Amino acid sequence: MPKLQWQEDRSGAHWEFPERQPEKWPRERSIEHKFLTPVFGTSCPPKGLSGVLRKLSYRKYSEGRAAHWLLLLAADRVDAWESHLRSFTTLRPDNPITETGVLSEFSRHGFSSRVGRNRTDVKHHPLDPIIVAGPWVLAAGLAFSAARKVLRWRRR
Numbered sequence: 001m002p003k004l005q006w007q008e009d010r011s012g013a014h015w016e017f018p019e020r021q022p023e024k025w026p027r028e029r030s031i032e033h034k035f036l037t038p039v040f041g042t043s044c045p046p047k048g049l050s051g052v053l054r055k056l057s058y059r060k061y062s063e064g065r066a067a068h069w070l071l072l073l074a075a076d077r078v079d080a081w082e083s084h085l086r087s088f089t090t091l092r093p094d095n096p097i098t099e100t101g102v103l104s105e106f107s108r109h110g111f112s113s114r115v116g117r118n119r120t121d122v123k124h125h126p127l128d129p130i131i132v133a134g135p136w137v138l139a140a141g142l143a144f145s146a147a148r149k150v151l152r153w154r155r156r
Contacts, residue, residue, distance in 0.1 A: 018039065020036075021038060021039050021042075024042065024045075025046075027040060028046065028054055029058060030062075031058070031061075032062055032063060047082075048078075049082065050075040050079035051075075053071055053078060054071075054072060057069075057071035057075065081135075096136045100132050102132070102133075
């Protein structure tokens with residue numbers, strides 16, 4: 001079987017090493033690898049506080065450490081909040097009622113699918129509204145409080 005015999009001039013891969021994709025900005029690199037893969041994603045460049053957290057994660061911690069992945073998870077959450085805040089500067093801000101799926105609880109058998117089915121996640125169902133709506137209610141309360149202070153300040 002000639003194809004199964006080792007060939008010194010080949011690496012064992014069935015393709016030639018591709019041309020490297022150019023870096024438009026400094027990419028996150030694992031401290032365990034010498035260089036980036038030849039092709040990598042460029043759809044989401046690191047930006048804002050989430051980008052700083054991602055860069056810190058790759059610069060400081062190995063991929064085998066929990067701190068690396070926890071920082072990346074935190075960066076994802078921060079990125080989500082940055083996106084929510086950025087949406088308020090557009091003509092179509094986020095709508096938490098329709099985008100969280102709350103309305104489907106009333107129209108798509110939400111309650112009956114949760115009760116009496118031996119689901120393991122039943123214990124945290126009371127926390128779901130707090131986790132989903134809590135940050136929005138808090139943000140609305142802070143906005144209301146800030147608007148009230150501004151109005152009081154302008155009356156003086």
